Amino acid sequence: MTIKPTPMPFAGGQLDYAEDRRTIGDIRKFLDNKKSRAVLFQNGKPAMDENGALHMVHPSDLKGTNVAQPAPVLLGIRGDQPVFAFALHESQKIVPAEAFQEMRFIAGRMKPDELAIAGRARSLFEWHHQHQFCSSCGAKSTAASAGMYSHCNSCQTDHFPRVNPVVIMLILREDECLLGRSPGWPEGAYSALAGFVSPGESMEEACVRETKEEVGIDVTNVNYVFSQPWPFPSQLMMGLICHTDQDKITLNQDELEAAKWFSKETVQAVFNKQSEAFLRPPRFTIAHHLLRYWLSQ
Numbered sequence: 368m369t370i371k372p373t374p375m376p377f378a379g380g381q382l383d384y385a386e387d388r389r390t391i392g393d394i395r396k397f398l399d400n401k402k403s404r405a406v407l408f409q410n411g412k413p414a415m416d417e418n419g420a421l422h423m424v425h426p427s428d429l430k431g432t433n434v435a436q437p438a439p440v441l442l443g444i445r446g447d448q449p450v451f452a453f454a455l456h457e458s459q460k461i462v463p464a465e466a467f468q469e470m471r472f473i474a475g476r477m478k479p480d481e482l483a484i485a486g487r488a489r490s491l492f493e494w495h496h497q498h499q500f501c502s503s504c505g506a507k508s509t510a511a512s513a514g515m516y517s518h519c520n521s522c523q524t525d526h527f528p529r530v531n532p533v534v535i536m537l538i539l540r541e542d543e544c545l546l547g548r549s550p551g552w553p554e555g556a557y558s559a560l561a562g563f564v565s566p567g568e569s570m571e572e573a574c575v576r577e578t579k580e581e582v583g584i585d586v587t588n589v590n591y592v593f594s595q596p597w598p599f600p601s602q603l604m605m606g607l608i609c610h611t612d613q614d615k616i617t618l619n620q621d622e623l624e625a626a627k628w629f630s631k632e633t634v635q636a637v638f639n640k641q642s643e644a645f646l647r648p649p650r651f652t653i654a655h656h657l658l659r660y661w662l663s664q
């Protein structure tokens with residue numbers, strides 16, 4: 368199977384992370400640059416304008432605004448434009464509260480480069496929020512390099528934002544694929560099975576183990592297709608296709624509410640909007656693109 372380079376939602380951002388231009392002097396210059404822009408967040412939600420685009424301001428517009436730490440966070444340079452992100456306290460007055468929108472609800476309508484910027488910002492803010500204290504000695508840590516990592520002044524340890532690897536797999540049997548649904552999903556929604564990679568495990572092994580645990584099926588021929596950064600809060604979704612000759616599903620009800628085999632014909636009809644056999648995964652998810660990839664084979 369060939370690896371198809373797909374511009375996956377949340378990936379494909381145009382930012383140069385400028386890791387060699389992050390001294391205090393560099394950041395001050397970027398903040399003063401007339402072309403600089405800043406995206407604004409509150410409780411993990413980006414501020415959006417009335418046209419569905421990210422609401423961006425110049426960093427100097429935030430003077431006197433109650434911003435949360437870490438600040439400033441330099442996401443990177445887009446062309447010649449430094450792009451910052453700021454998290455705002457609820458007491459801020461610069462943007463109406465309703466401008467901050469839940470990304471899962473708007474991701475499908477956002478422009479690809481803005482989705483990549485917002486996803487990167489969301490993951491970084493969440494990591495800093497969850498890692499305010501040094502995991503080596505317990506002292507308060509401080510953000511370094513304009514938000515790229517954090518540093519403990521007590522034991523001098525640097526801590527870098529972590530990304531958690533997750534396998535997400537399309538399980539194929541002849542011309543059918545297995546999809547499952549978790550409790551609380553919208554009615555009729557089905558998607559590819561997924562699970563976290565455990566320490567000491569390859570992604571192929573994680574795929575085999577998770578499939579066995581969730582639906583009691585043995586899979587082989589695990590192949591990597593493509594991956595996606597997923598900012599809820601910070602996963603790397605590794606899209607796989609695997610195969611089985613077993614059809615009997617033994618559902619693990621602690622993990623899934625239902626799982627079913629769907630024929631390629633049915634999945635194609637759902638994607639063509641000619642069938643409502645199930646609600647397909649949203650376009651901004653890797654599961655959607657894995658299914659499209661399979662349909663294109």
Ligand SMILES: [Zn+2]
Nearest residue numbers: 501504519522
């Ligand atoms: Zn420490």
